[in-house]
Amino acid sequence: MSRFYIGVDIGGTEVKTALVDENDKAVFAQNIPTESEKGYVHTINMIANQIKGLLDENNVSISMVNSIGIGIPGLTDGKSKIYKAPNISWVDIDISTEMDRHFPNTKVFIANDASVAALAEHHFGAIKGAKNAVMITLGTGVGGGVIINDKLYSGTNGIASEIGHLIVGENFYNCNCGNNGCLETYCSATAIIKYAQRLFVDSPCSKIIEMTDSKPENITAKLIFDAYKEKDLMAKIIVKRFVTYLSIGIINLMNVYDPEVFVIGGGVSKAYDLFIDELEKEVDERLTFKNAPRGKIVKAKLGNDAGAIGAAMLGLYI
Numbered sequence: 001m002s003r004f005y006i007g008v009d010i011g012g013t014e015v016k017t018a019l020v021d022e023n024d025k026a027v028f029a030q031n032i033p034t035e036s037e038k039g040y041v042h043t044i045n046m047i048a049n050q051i052k053g054l055l056d057e058n059n060v061s062i063s064m065v066n067s068i069g070i071g072i073p074g075l076t077d078g079k080s081k082i083y084k085a086p087n088i089s090w091v092d093i094d095i096s097t098e099m100d101r102h103f104p105n106t107k108v109f110i111a112n113d114a115s116v117a118a119l120a121e122h123h124f125g126a127i128k129g130a131k132n133a134v135m136i137t138l139g140t141g142v143g144g145g146v147i148i149n150d151k152l153y154s155g156t157n158g159i160a161s162e163i164g165h166l167i168v169g170e171n172f173y174n175c176n177c178g179n180n181g182c183l184e185t186y187c188s189a190t191a192i193i194k195y196a197q198r199l200f201v202d203s204p205c206s207k208i209i210e211m212t213d214s215k216p217e218n219i220t221a222k223l224i225f226d227a228y229k230e231k232d233l234m235a236k237i238i239v240k241r242f243v244t245y246l247s248i249g250i251i252n253l254m255n256v257y258d259p260e261v262f263v264i265g266g267g268v269s270k271a272y273d274l275f276i277d278e279l280e281k282e283v284d285e286r287l288t289f290k291n292a293p294r295g296k297i298v299k300a301k302l303g304n305d306a307g308a309i310g311a312a313m314l315g316l317y318i
């Protein structure tokens with residue numbers, strides 16, 4: 001009997017669910033709103049209905065499903081519990097127990113969203129074939145996924161891939177986690193915007209002033225990279241800072257994990273071609289062991305579907 005894997009990607013606003021067969025062919029359910037403000041039981045009930053509908057539409061019975069994997073926008077224990085998912089305001093939730101009420105005989109795995117994106121890239125995408133790899137997702141926050149010996153590595157307590165909270169400097173604002181100097185506060189889209197807003201008043205000649213109609217609240221990470229393309233000085237300063245701290249993060253990860261490859265994903269990676277040369281240069285300058293080979297840096301290949309497909313892969317990688 002053929003086997004199937006279900007993947008659920010819980011995002012801040014929408015939930016995407018995929019049914020993947022053993023030949024890696026995926027079909028998707030219609031996205032549903034997360035509605036996290038109604039509480040996690042509500043969202044899980046909706047997800048269970050979404051899964052049941054997807055199975056019915058494809059004539060697959062739940063007994064043919066190997067496992068259900070769920071990607072969470074937050075910190076998990078890598079088994080069943082969400083410690084904290086700030087974007088959806090869920091704290092200390094045992095998600096597997098809730099799923100068990102709907103699917104008592106099916107294994108459920110959870111992991112953070114960057115980890116499941118890493119699994120999709122490892123199975124189909126930019127890091128396919130790499131035994132050891134680290135994914136860095138640069139989005140609203142900074143996330144990470146670590147693959148060691150072809151398995152997802154989450155550590156003893158599930159926090160091993162929280163690379164957005166590597167402390168890499170002293171910053172002018174604190175991270176959501178409460179610490180100061182986290183990688184996320186230098187290299188996320190949010191960080192780029194915050195730093196640009198800080199420079200805004202002192203850069204009257206910047207193209208960014210014109211591009212935002214003089215309104216700092218109109219700044220986006222994309223706008224900064226657009227101005228960088230136009231060789232705007234303020235944008236150069238902002239991108240230089242982003243690259244510097246990203247290279248420091250990569251050096252730290254290299255010295256701990258020594259992966260074959262780093263894969264960069266998330267919304268900010270759309271500007272990959274604009275910053276990769278500078279990033280390679282700064283990584284090389286900071287190498288601890290200059291005469292040893294180092295892991296290469298590549299861009300993520302998969303788009304929005306990677307979360308749900310990667311979550312489905314949890315059953316293979318844990």
Ligand SMILES: [Zn+2]
Nearest residue numbers: 165175177182
């Ligand atoms: Zn932090």
